[in-house]
Each structure stands twice: as C-alpha cells, then as structure tokens.
Amino acid sequence: MALNGKTPPGPLTDKWTKYRSTVPLVAPNNKRRIDIIVVGSGLAGAAAAATFGELGYNVKCFTFHDSPRRAHSIAAQGGINAAKNYRNDGDSVYRLFYDTIKGGDYRARESNVYRLAEVSTNIIDQAVAQGVPFAREYGGLLDNRSFGGVQVSRTFYARGQTGQQLLIGAYQSLSRQISLGTVQQYNRHEMLDLVMVDGKARGIIARNLLTGELERHAAHAVVLATGGYGNVFYLSTNAMMCNVTAAWRSVRRGALMANPCFTQIHPTCIPVSGDYQSKLTLMSESLRNDGRVWVPKKQEDAAAIRAGKKTGRDIAEDDRDYFLERRYPAFGNLVPRDVASRAAKVACDEGLGVAPTGLAVFMDFSAAIDRYGKSKASTMGNHHPDAATVRDLGEKVVKEKYGNLFAMYEKITGEDPYKMPMKIYPAVHYTMGGLWVDYNLETNISGLFAAGECNFSDHGANRLGASALMQGLADGYFVLPYTIGNFLANEIRTPKIDANSPEFIKAEADTKTRIDQLMSIKGKQSVESFHRRLGKIMWEKCGMARNAEGLTLARQQIRELRDEFYQDVFVPGSATGEYNPELEKALRVADFLEMGELMVVDALSRKESCGGHFREEYQTEEGEALRDDANYAYVAAWEYNGWDTDPVLHKEELVFENVELKSRSYK
Amino acid sequence: MENMRLKLKVWRQPKPNSKGQFVEYQLDNVSEHMSFLEMLDVLNENLVSKREDPVAFEHDCREGICGTCSMVINGHPHGPQSGTTTCQLHMRHFNDGDTITVEPFRATAFPVVKDLVVERAAFDRIIQAGGYISVNTGQARDANSLPVSKEASSASFDAAACIGCGACVAACPNASAMLFVSAKVSHLALLPQGKVEAQRRALNMVKQMDLEGFGNCSNVTACEAECPKEISVNNIARLNREYISASFSYEEKEDKGGGAG
Ligand SMILES: Cc1cc2nc3c(=O)[nH]c(=O)nc-3n(C[C@H](O)[C@H](O)[C@H](O)COP(=O)(O)OP(=O)(O)OC[C@H]3O[C@@H](n4cnc5c(N)ncnc54)[C@H](O)[C@@H]3O)c2cc1C
Ligand code: SF4
Ligand code: FES
Numbered sequence: 049m050a051l052n053g054k055t056p057p058g059p060l061t062d063k064w065t066k067y068r069s070t071v072p073l074v075a076p077n078n079k080r081r082i083d084i085i086v087v088g089s090g091l092a093g094a095a096a097a098a099t100f101g102e103l104g105y106n107v108k109c110f111t112f113h114d115s116p117r118r119a120h121s122i123a124a125q126g127g128i129n130a131a132k133n134y135r136n137d138g139d140s141v142y143r144l145f146y147d148t149i150k151g152g153d154y155r156a157r158e159s160n161v162y163r164l165a166e167v168s169t170n171i172i173d174q175a176v177a178q179g180v181p182f183a184r185e186y187g188g189l190l191d192n193r194s195f196g197g198v199q200v201s202r203t204f205y206a207r208g209q210t211g212q213q214l215l216i217g218a219y220q221s222l223s224r225q226i227s228l229g230t231v232q233q234y235n236r237h238e239m240l241d242l243v244m245v246d247g248k249a250r251g252i253i254a255r256n257l258l259t260g261e262l263e264r265h266a267a268h269a270v271v272l273a274t275g276g277y278g279n280v281f282y283l284s285t286n287a288m289m290c291n292v293t294a295a296w297r298s299v300r301r302g303a304l305m306a307n308p309c310f311t312q313i314h315p316t317c318i319p320v321s322g323d324y325q326s327k328l329t330l331m332s333e334s335l336r337n338d339g340r341v342w343v344p345k346k347q348e349d350a351a352a353i354r355a356g357k358k359t360g361r362d363i364a365e366d367d368r369d370y371f372l373e374r375r376y377p378a379f380g381n382l383v384p385r386d387v388a389s390r391a392a393k394v395a396c397d398e399g400l401g402v403a404p405t406g407l408a409v410f411m412d413f414s415a416a417i418d419r420y421g422k423s424k425a426s427t428m429g430n431h432h433p434d435a436a437t438v439r440d441l442g443e444k445v446v447k448e449k450y451g452n453l454f455a456m457y458e459k460i461t462g463e464d465p466y467k468m469p470m471k472i473y474p475a476v477h478y479t480m481g482g483l484w485v486d487y488n489l490e491t492n493i494s495g496l497f498a499a500g501e502c503n504f505s506d507h508g509a510n511r512l513g514a515s516a517l518m519q520g521l522a523d524g525y526f527v528l529p530y531t532i533g534n535f536l537a538n539e540i541r542t543p544k545i546d547a548n549s550p551e552f553i554k555a556e557a558d559t560k561t562r563i564d565q566l567m568s569i570k571g572k573q574s575v576e577s578f579h580r581r582l583g584k585i586m587w588e589k590c591g592m593a594r595n596a597e598g599l600t601l602a603r604q605q606i607r608e609l610r611d612e613f614y615q616d617v618f619v620p621g622s623a624t625g626e627y628n629p630e631l632e633k634a635l636r637v638a639d640f641l642e643m644g645e646l647m648v649v650d651a652l653s654r655k656e657s658c659g660g661h662f663r664e665e666y667q668t669e670e671g672e673a674l675r676d677d678a679n680y681a682y683v684a685a686w687e688y689n690g691w692d693t694d695p696v697l698h699k700e701e702l703v704f705e706n707v708e709l710k711s712r713s714y715k
Numbered sequence: 716m717e718n719m720r721l722k723l724k725v726w727r728q729p730k731p732n733s734k735g736q737f738v739e740y741q742l743d744n745v746s747e748h749m750s751f752l753e754m755l756d757v758l759n760e761n762l763v764s765k766r767e768d769p770v771a772f773e774h775d776c777r778e779g780i781c782g783t784c785s786m787v788i789n790g791h792p793h794g795p796q797s798g799t800t801t802c803q804l805h806m807r808h809f810n811d812g813d814t815i816t817v818e819p820f821r822a823t824a825f826p827v828v829k830d831l832v833v834e835r836a837a838f839d840r841i842i843q844a845g846g847y848i849s850v851n852t853g854q855a856r857d858a859n860s861l862p863v864s865k866e867a868s869s870a871s872f873d874a875a876a877c878i879g880c881g882a883c884v885a886a887c888p889n890a891s892a893m894l895f896v897s898a899k900v901s902h903l904a905l906l907p908q909g910k911v912e913a914q915r916r917a918l919n920m921v922k923q924m925d926l927e928g929f930g931n932c933s934n935v936t937a938c939e940a941e942c943p944k945e946i947s948v949n950n951i952a953r954l955n956r957e958y959i960s961a962s963f964s965y966e967e968k969e970d971k972g973g974g975a976g
Contacts, residue, residue: 099852114773115839117879118781134859170853177855179848179902179909181872188862206872212780213875220847227843235836258828287775321748326756327777456778459803460750525852574763576756620768626730627829629771630763 051304051685051700054486055159060706061142064163067487068530072537079104082536083267083544085252086110087239087294090119091211091517092500093273094218095524101225103529108265109222109231110254112238112289112632117219120275120287121520124211125332125453127193127203128175128517130168135192139200141165146707148515151197151384152480152508153659153675154709155307155683157702159487160505167526168518172204174525178217182206195513196333197384197714203514208332208452214517218524237263238632240562242270242298242496243555249298249496250545251552253559257632260624262559264552266545269495269535271528272298273520276479276501278311280640280647281591282583284476285317285330291636292643295483295502303491304685304698306484306504308643309651312511312660313592314477315341315388318460319408328475329460331411332453333513336381338416338446339470341388342370343400343409350400360402360410360469371395379714386510386660386673387714389474393592394671396473403471412469417442474592478516480507480660481650484685484700488531489523492685495535499523504683509659563623566634571616575634578613582606582637582644590648595664599652603645607691610641646686649695656680677709719745719811723758725770726818728827735827737816747807751794752777752784754806755817772831779803779943782878785885786831787818792882792941800880800943820885824892824928835881837927838895844923845916846899848909867905874901876944883938883946889930894938896920897954898946904957914961921958 056067074082082105086097089111097109113119131144144165149156172190176182182204183191192201206213225231234254241253243264251266277292278284299305316331316339344350345367352358371391373380383391392409395401402408421442425433433441443466447454454465461471483491483498485505490497500520507515546552589602621628657666657673658680666674683700720743728735742761745754752774759769775783784801788794794804809815817831825833875898883894900917903909909916932951939948 095852102851113775114783114835115879117839118775118783120776120781122781123776123778132858170855172858173855174850174852176858176861177848177850177908179871179875179906181868181875181902181906182858184863184865184868186865188864189859209780209876212878213872216875220842221850221852223839223843224847224849233839235839287781288777289775322746324746324749324753324757326750326753329778456803459779459799459805462748462805462807529852572764574760576760576763618763618766620763620766627771627832630769 049492049687049698051484051492051698052486053157053159053700054488055157056487060158060162063159064166071530071533074533074536074540076104078540080106082106082539083108084269084271084532085265085267086271086273087252088119088273088275088500088502089116089222089233090121090273090275090500091215091218091520092524093271094119094215094222095521096271096273096499096528097231098218098221098225099525099529101228101230104230107225107231108234108267110234110237110239110252112236112257114235116222116233116235117216119215120290121215121517122212123287124517125208125330126195126334127205127210127514128171128214129195129202129512129514130172130204130518131165131202132169132172134190135201137200139202143200144168144202147198148506148512149508149707150712151512152510153673153712154508154677154681154704155310155658155702156506156508158704158706163527164506164519164522167522170526171518171521175214175217178221180206180213180217193334194337194382196336196382196388197379197512205334208334208450211517214521218521239294240297240559240635241555242301243552244301244493245545245549245551248494251547253555258627260622260626260628262556264547264556266547266552268539268542268545269497269532271497271499271532272483272502273499273524274502276482277640277643278476278479280582280644281476281586282579283320283325283328283587285314285328288327291639293636293639295498296639296643298483298491298493298496299688301493303493303496304484304687305481305646306683306685307481307509307650308647308686309590309654309661310480310509310659311476312385312478312480313389313474314385315392315474316411316472317475318457319403319471319473320405329456330475330477331457331470331472333385335411335450335453338449339381339411339413340370340415341372341381341392341409341411342368343395343402345369347399350402353402354404354406360412369400376714383714384510384512386662389592390662392474403473408471408473410469411472413446413465414469417446417466420445476587476591478511480504480509480511484683488534489528490531490535497528497532499528509661563631563635566617566619566631566638567623569614569617569619571618573616573618575617575619575630575637578609578617579633579637579640581609582640585609586644586647590651593662593664594651596652599648603648603652606641606645606648613638613641642688646688646695650684650686653697654680654684675711681709718743719747719806719809721745721809722814724814724816725830727770727830729829731826731828745806747805749806750777750802751788751804751806752802770831771829774802777802780878782880785820785833785880785882787820787885789816792820792885793880793943797940798943798945800878820881822884822890822929824890825881825884835879837929838879838881838892840927841892841896841920841923842899845912845919846903848903849912861907863907871902871905874898874905874946874950877946878944880943882941882943884929886937886941887930888935888937889933891932892924892929893932893951893954894942894946894948896924897950900954900957901950904953913957914964917954917957918961
C-alpha cells in the first residue's frame with residue numbers, strides 16, 4: 049500500500065494558509081444534511097464536536113464516561129504551549145516547529161508540525177474567550193513558564209490544573225451546542241466496532257453501558273478522538289479507563305497503526321509503593337523549573353537511605369550527584385523527558401536509587417526555596433534575613449507556584465515535600481504512536497479521521513511537555529473543521545446512511561459474538577490479573593530500554609498470556625440488563641493483548657534508538673540514543689490481520705526539506 | 716506499621732429499582748499506603764476469586780481531578796478528610812479494627828445505577844442551560860487585548876476548580892445543588908468575557924436546577940465543609956445577587972419589549 053501523506057505543495061510557511069483557503073467547502077444548506085460521528089469528548093473530541101456543530105453539521109458525540117467533563121484530558125497539569133512570544137524572548141512559529149521536530153527526534157512530518165505551531169496562538173485566544181482562567185501577572189496580562197527541551201518561556205498555564213480548565217472550556221462549548229440541538233451527546237456509550245460500507249467509514253457499533261444493549265449509529269464520516277493507549281502497561285499516569293479499543297477495532301477493520309512502540313515515559317512520577325498499586329501519579333514537568341534532580345554519589349549512602357537509616361537531608365552537598373546538570377549542562381534539569389527518564393534509570397541501575405524498591409531519585413526544592421526566600425526578603429527591604437525567615441518566605445513562593453502538586457504528593461506519600469526532597473521515578477505517560485493519518489487527519493480508511501492523542505501525527509518519537517493539549521485542541525478547533533471538508537464535499541449527494549444495512553447488522557452480530565465469547569469462558573482468573581501481567585511484560589521488555597532478546601521473549605509471552613486469557617478469564621454478571629464494569633474492562637484488556645504484541649513487533653523492527661524508543665544495541669559510547677536516519681527515517685504504519693499472520697509494515701518515508709537532521713544534543 | 720484488619724459495610728443494590736441493603740465484608744491485610752479505592756480493588760479481587768459480583772463504584776483519574784469517584788464514607792461524602800476526594804483518601808487515616816460504612820451519594824436528582832454508582836447527568840443539563848460563554852470557534856480576539864486583573868482571574872479560578880462531583884448535593888439535607896451552580900456562575904461572571912451573559916446564565920441555570928428536582932438552599936453550609944475542592948459558600952451569595960437583579964431586569968425587559976424572542 050502506498051502511503052500518501054497528502055502534504056500540500058509550496059513553501060512550508062505557506063502550506064496551511066494556502067490549503068485552508070482552497071480546501072473544498074460544504075455549503076450551509078448541505079451541512080445540515082450531513083451527519084458526523086465524533087467518538088470521544090476529551091479536548092480533541094469536544095473541540096471538534098462543538099466546532100462541527102457551530103458550522104451546522106449534525107453531530108453525534110460519544111463517550112464512555114458519564115459526562116464529557118470527565119475525559120482524561122482533565123488531568124493535565126502543567127500547561128499548554130503557544131508561539132505567542134508575549135515574553136519577547138525570541139519565540140516564533142518557526143522556533144516552536146523546530147523544537148517540536150527536534151524534540152521528537154526527527155520522526156514527525158514537517159508539514160503537520162508546522163501547522164500545529166501556526167495554529168497554537170489561536171488556541172490561547174479561543175480559550176481565553178471561553179473563560180479559561182489562565183495565570184496572569186499583576187498587569188493583567190497572561191503569564192508563562194518553561195517546559196523541558198526548550199529555551200523560551202511559551203507555556204500558558206492555569207495553576208496546576210491546565211487540562212481541567214481547558215477541558216471545561218471545551219465542555220462548555222460542547223454543552224452550548226447540545227442545548228442548541230446541533231450535537232446529540234451519548235454518554236456512557238462505548239464504541240466497540242467501526243462499520244464500513246463500500247470501503248468508507250460510515251458508522252459505529254456502540255454499547256450502552258447502563259443497559260448493555262448494542263446500538264448501530266450511522267453517519268457520513270467518523271472522527272475518533274479516543275485518547276492514548278498508555279494503559280497497555282497497566283501502571284501509568286493515565287486515568288484508569290483510558291484504552292485502545294476504538295482505535296484497535298478500527299485497525300481490525302483495516303486502519304493502520306503508526307509507530308506503536310513510541311511511548312513516552314515521564315521522568316517525574318511518584319514511585320510505585322506496593323503490588324496493590326492501581327495507577328501512578330504524575331508530578332508535573334513544571335516542577336523541573338525549580339526542582340533539582342539528584343542521587344547520592346556513594347552507593348553506601350543510597351543503601352542507608354533505602355534502609356531508612358538516613359534521609360536525603362543527611363547527605364552533604366559534595367556527596368550529591370546532580371546528574372542532569374552534570375551530564376547536560378546546557379539544559380540541566382530541563383532536558384526532554386526521554387533523556388531525563390533514561391538518566392534516572394541509569395542512576396538506579398548503578399545502585400543509587402533512594403526508595404526501598406531501589407527505584408527512585410530525589411527532586412529537591414531547597415535551593416529554590418532559598419533563592420526565592422532571599423529575593424522576597426530583599427524586595428521587602430530585609431537585606432540580611434536569617435535562615436528561618438528565608439525558608440519561610442521561600443516556602444510561600446514555592447507554595448504559590450506548585451501548592452496543589454505539593455499537596456497531592458503529601459496526600460499520597462504522607463511526606464512533606466517542603467521539608468524533604470521528593471522521591472520520583474519515571475512512569476508511562478503518553479503514547480506518541482497512534483492511528484496513521486495524512487495531512488487532513490484522515491486515516492487510510494476513507495471517511496475515518498483521528499484527532500488528539502489517538503493519532504500519531506505530531507510528536508515523532510518523543511513529545512515535548514505542554515504539547516499534547518496544544519495538539520488536541522489544534523486538531524479539534526482549527527484543523528479538522530477545515531480538512532474534513534475535503535472528504536465531505538464529495539458526500540453532499542450521499543443520502544442518509546442506513547443503520548439497518550447488512551454491513552451494520554453484521555458488525556453488530558460480530559460484536560455480540562465477541563461479548564458472548566468473553567462471558568462464556570467462566571474461568572478462574574480476574575480480568576485485572578491479566579492486565580497486570582501484561583503490563584509487567586510490557587514495562588520490563590518494551591519500556592524504558594529494549595533489546596532484541598527481550599522483545600522476542602515478550603512477544604512469545606504476550607501470545608501465551610492471550611491464550612490463557614481466552615481460556616481462563618472470569619467475567620462476572622451478565623452482558624445485558626445491567627451495568628457491568630467488569631465486562632467493560634474485559635473487552636478493553638482483550639484489545640490491549642493484541643495491541644501489546646504489535647508494539648513489541650514495531651520495537652523489534654526499528655533497529656535504531658530514537659526519542660522514547662531506546663534499543664540498548666544502538667547507543668553512543670556515552671549512552672545516548674543512536675539514530676539511524678539512513679534506514680529508519682520513516683513512519684512505520686502497521687496493517688494487522690489477526691493472530692495467525694505477522695503484521696505487515698507499510699512505510700511512509702519522512703522528507704525533511706526545512707530542518708537538517710542532527711544528532712539531538714542537550715549538552 | 717502492621718497491616719490493618721477492617722470491617723466494611725457496603726451498600727449493595729444490583730439495579731436502579733431493586734431494593735438495596737448493607738452487606739458486611741471482612742478485609743485483612745490492608746496496607747496504610749493503599750488508597751481507599753485500592754482497598755476496594757482488593758475487596759473486589761477477593762469477591763471475583765469467589766465468583767461473586769464485585770462492588771460497582773465509579774472512578775477514573777484517581778488523583779482528585781475528574782470528579783468521577785463518589786461515595787459516602789462513614790457519613791461523609793468523599794470521607795472524613797477535608798479537601799480530599801475519595802480517590803485521594805489513603806488508608807493511613809484509618810485504624811486497625813475499624814468498621815467503615817460505604818454508601819452511594821443520595822439525592823432524588825442522582826438516581827442509583829448500581830451499588831455505589833449514581834447518575835449525575837442532571838449536572839450536565841444544568842450546564843447546558845447556560846453554563847458557558849456564547850462564543851464560536853474562531854471568533855476570539857488576541858488573548859492579551861483585554862487585561863484581567865490577577866485578583867479577578869484568581870477568584871474566578873477558585874470557583875472554576877469545581878470538579879462536578881456532586882458531594883455538595885450529597886452533603887446537603889435538602890439535596891440542593893446551589894454550591895455547584897454558584898461555582899459555575901461565579902467562575903464566568905468574575906471574568907470580563909463572561910460578564911455579558913451573567914444574568915441570563917444565572918436565571919437559566921437556576922431554573923434547570925429546580926426542574927431537575929434539587930432542593931432549596933437553606934444556608935446549612937454542609938456543602939462547603941464536604942466539598943473536596945473547598946468551594947466557598949460566598950459563591951452562593953454571589954449567585955443570589957446575580958439572580959435577584961436578573962429577575963428584575965428580565966421582567967422589566969419583558970414588560971417593555973414585548974416578545975423580542
Ligand atoms: C497526568 C497527566 C498530565 C498531563 N499533563 C499535560 C500537560 O500539562 N500538558 C500537555 O500538553 N499534555 C499533558 N498530558 C497529556 C494530555 O493530557 C493528553 O494527551 C490529552 O489530554 C489527550 O486528549 P484527547 O482528547 O486526545 O483524549 P482524552 O482526553 O483521553 O479523551 C478521550 C475521549 O474518548 C472517549 N473514548 C475513548 N474510547 C472510547 C470508546 N471506545 N467509545 C466511546 N468513547 C471513547 C473517552 O470517554 C474520552 O471522552 C498529561 C497527561 C497525563 C496523563
Ligand atoms: S462544588 Fe465542590 S462538592 Fe460540589 S460538585 Fe463542585 S467540587 Fe463537588
Ligand atoms: S477518580 Fe477522579 S476525582 Fe476521584
């Protein structure tokens with residue numbers, strides 16, 4: 049299959065402007081006759097559904113949550129990037145584009161990323177108009193902060209709850225369209241299959257989670273905005289219900305899954321404390337503006353800390369290794385996530401970890417507290433403050449900046465991070481991989497679009513902080529509403545799609561068979577236990593570091609686990625007539641068991657290291673990722689044809705006309 | 716610390732219309748580092764291993780931001796810790812040998828779905844009635860063209876921190892939704908962008924709240940005490956002001972204008 053990214057011709061800087069003004073339009077009277085299904089009402093889905101509604105399309109929007117406001121986007125903490133250059137610190141659309149391409153280790157499509165940088169500024173305007181209370185300065189203008197992998201301050205934020213405020217903004221716009229009748233919202237409905245008619249995506253099979261009934265929904269086009277699949281690892285910072293089912297069921301119908309092995313492991317999360325653990329909690333990257341990451345230099349100090357005989361505060365300054373500052377002087381604690389995560393792993397592998405499990409490093413705010421305290425005292429006219437005053441004032445400043453994150457840390461760990469350095473460790477956070485899409489955000493299936501984290505489009509092999517919110521909202525508010533016209537302009541004569549056609553009946557029957565099969569196994573092991581075991585395999589062999597031997601073994605183990613699942617899983621209750629969360633989980637885990645294998649296959653086939661994909665066989669002498677641009681500067685888009693045949697690789701070669709491929713250095 | 720042994724009294728109700736009851740479970744080996752929901756996960760694993768129906772409860776982010784988790788623990792919505800959602804509550808706040816009672820949020824407008832799960836769609840409908848600023852995508856002007864004082868934006872944020880969980884309703888003897896509604900009204904009315912529609916918004920949201928069957932506010936303020944995001948009852952006072960002046964000006968308009976529609 050030849051993959052055509054459909055990048056418009058012309059210079060990079062003009063592509064989008066020109067394309068946008070030439071893309072075919074659908075006239076208002078025709079829009080009213082066209083139905084669009086949007087699956088997902090997180091940032092990407094809510095933004096898209098609301099905007100389609102405003103434009104006059106008939107929209108049906110689905111979420112498995114009880115309300116659109118619960119989508120996982122709500123949990124984003126740190127901020128959202130935009131090339132506003134309000135700081136006058138040299139930022140520009142080009143710089144945001146360049147940082148994103150470089151941050152992604154040169155594995156993203158130039159044209160998409162440039163467009164993202166261009167529309168980033170509109171997002172901030174839109175959000176402010178919706179009433180998003182971004183942080184402001186005393187002069188009343190918007191405030192910014194810095195995130196990893198960049199040297200400008202372009203991140204807009206709303207305390208530590210940026211995702212919440214942006215999602216509420218999108219949710220309110222969506223609610224307005226629901227009240228106007230342009231959007232019909234289906235809460236507690238889970239998409240379990242994609243329906244194709246004559247090679248085009250024309251609808252979905254959804255399960256009403258309250259009653260268990262299957263429903264057929266038809267439309268002229270289907271948009272997936274169903275989020276990422278990080279929960280394939282079981283433990284991650286994702287919300288518990290995040291899953292791959294909508295995307296995976298589309299892959300089962302012929303959509304291609306791109307770069308599935310590109311996973312982001314976030315360096316600063318609260319470490320695992322026990323085997324009952326259900327999820328991991330992120331400590332926002334914004335903390336690395338002020339937190340210094342370190343481990344003891346001596347193994348005996350680390351051992352004493354692990355045994356509870358010493359604490360971080362007992363280690364003298366000279367006996368600490370601020371390893372990010374040492375290894376990457378140019379970016380210090382603000383290196384990109386993949387680099388910071390690997391460095392923490394290396395430190396722990398060397399026996400320098402500081403939690404009882406051996407898997408944690410310190411993130412320390414004492415220097416920041418001291419610095420802020422002195423500066424605050426001096427603005428108050430006290431030029432020789434005593435240590436207690438400095439500490440007190442400094443803690444207040446830090447509290448204002450990060451109070452909610454510190455409180456969250458204390459609630460979970462029971463330790464006071466103002467007094468003791470935080471303990472942190474990397475955890476699965478985001479999936480750069482996802483459904484393959486072209487410049488229109490259309491998958492290889494005509495009429496099927498993908499937006500937000502569920503597509504692969506903009507972040508290459510590593511996403512920069514504060515760029516996912518930007519991408520989700522860019523896709524939903526400012527890209528899809530134009531690009532979908534390219535498909536729909538040819539559909540204005542297509543009558544309403546009939547949800548009673550044989551294709552729909554068959555897809556519903558297929559889904560019912562799948563559910564009945566799971567219910568009838570009546571084995572002995574819980575769904576949860578299978579998910580945990582899959583997660584362990586993925587984390588150990590397809591996590592922060594990967595090698596051919598481990599990956600080969602992982603593939604074998606996943607296949608065995610899958611067989612066991614279909615022989616011995618126990619799903620209680622019944623499939624209809626009741627609310628059955630265990631069955632919901634079972635369907636999701638079943639899909640993770642297939643997706644996990646594909647991730648391993650992708651990781652095996654990519655014989656280079658890039659971004660979040662670190663193959664131990666391919667590294668420099670200093671332990672940095674070693675890319676192979678001659679052979680692997682492509683998007684790996686996989687076709688999946690079931691358990692019995694190997695997935696088929698389709699390549700989209702990446703063409704770099706505007707940036708020069710360099711080895712990524714943050715030294 | 717040694718692991719704890721707990722007795723749980725959990726509300727079990729298989730279907731919306733079936734009769735519910737408390738069922739007792741004994742749970743050993745509860746670690747103080749577990750979250751309350753992880754403790755329930757362990758209970759459910761035990762139940763599933765005995766092929767019994769696990770306890771249904773709602774949850775998603777497990778970090779206090781999505782507003783999905785909802786249960787009444789020992790008489791308190793989200794449990795006894797102030798400023799804490801159920802998912803953020805950790806077992807270190809309980810003692811070995813404790814008996815813990817767990818039941819769903821109770822309110823006419825929040826019907827039980829199963830066990831500890833209730834339906835809170837009424838909140839969505841209240842937002843749909845006016846909890847937004849009427850602006851289409853692409854109509855916005857530059858974000859910095861309208862300065863907003865740090866104080867106003869911060870006060871707006873305090874109200875916008877509401878997670879829509881419904882604990883305020885569960886805490887209120889009248890099952891009133893005033894804290895939730897007032898938080899949304901304040902969030903938007905405190906910003907210049909939202910001021911324009913403030914009165915209409917207040918009227919329509921309150922009207923919908925009444926239609927949904929939430930009770931009246933009689934200033935008990937139990938809502939503020941139980942709200943995990945510490946939303947202040949001052950918002951209710953602001954809502955009342957907005958509502959009263961809106962009632963006036965809207966009547967006036969109707970008198971003079973005559974069917975502007
Ligand atoms: C803890 C945390 C903090 C983060 N912080 C930041 C940050 O500071 N800045 C940043 O830029 N990014 C951040 N991210 C990443 C960012 O939040 C996500 O990538 C982004 O919000 C994803 O948005 P989305 O709209 O694509 O998907 P989601 O918000 O995950 O929404 C998915 C939607 O799809 C629905 N859905 C899924 N499957 C189905 C189905 N089968 N049927 C029906 N509905 C379905 C869900 O119900 C939901 O409505 C963070 C992520 C985490 C985990
Ligand atoms: S006001 Fe508080 S208790 Fe009520 S819904 Fe909002 S966060 Fe929950
Ligand atoms: S599960 Fe999200 S707030 Fe508790």
